[in-house]
Amino acid sequence: MSLKFVYAAAVALALTGAALAQDASSGVYSPAQVARGAELYAAQCARCHGPSMEGLDVAPPLTGATFLSHWTGQPLSALSARLRTTMPIDKPGSLGQAASADLIAAMLDANGYPAGKTDLPPGAAGQAALILDAR
């Protein structure tokens, strides 16, 4: 294999990687999904995290600088895994992939990330390349 070929292959790989990764500001959820997520949030999360995700007592806010500092640079699949394994804190493991995707859509909306035309796909495969960029 010539050096030239190795270089070309490396550049092609880098470009593919860049094209696959997408940031959360590029419209990765739909308004309909926010409506579903808000309903779930009101039923299962608001009593601890507050009606507007502002935080209450020991439950931290799910909007704003501190929250974003925990997740900026990470794929949305990491946030989904966190929700599905630890929340609601008194009933961990009860959220499915679709419910956690809808909840993430509501959280992105509340944090000022723009909506797009299609739903955030449930499941790690579709979320792993979607990175939470800084607001």
Ligand code: HEC
């Ligand atoms: C019974 C109270 C309670 C309920 C209900 C609850 N949470 Fe939490 N949540 C907490 C507490 C307390 C923490 C902080 C401790 C921890 O991180 O585990 C937390 C932490 C979090 C975090 C991490 C925040 C950060 O800054 O990284 C997220 C995200 C989250 N909750 C989302 C949710 C969602 C979504 C729901 C609804 C499905 C929910 N929680 C329901 C109490 C609750």
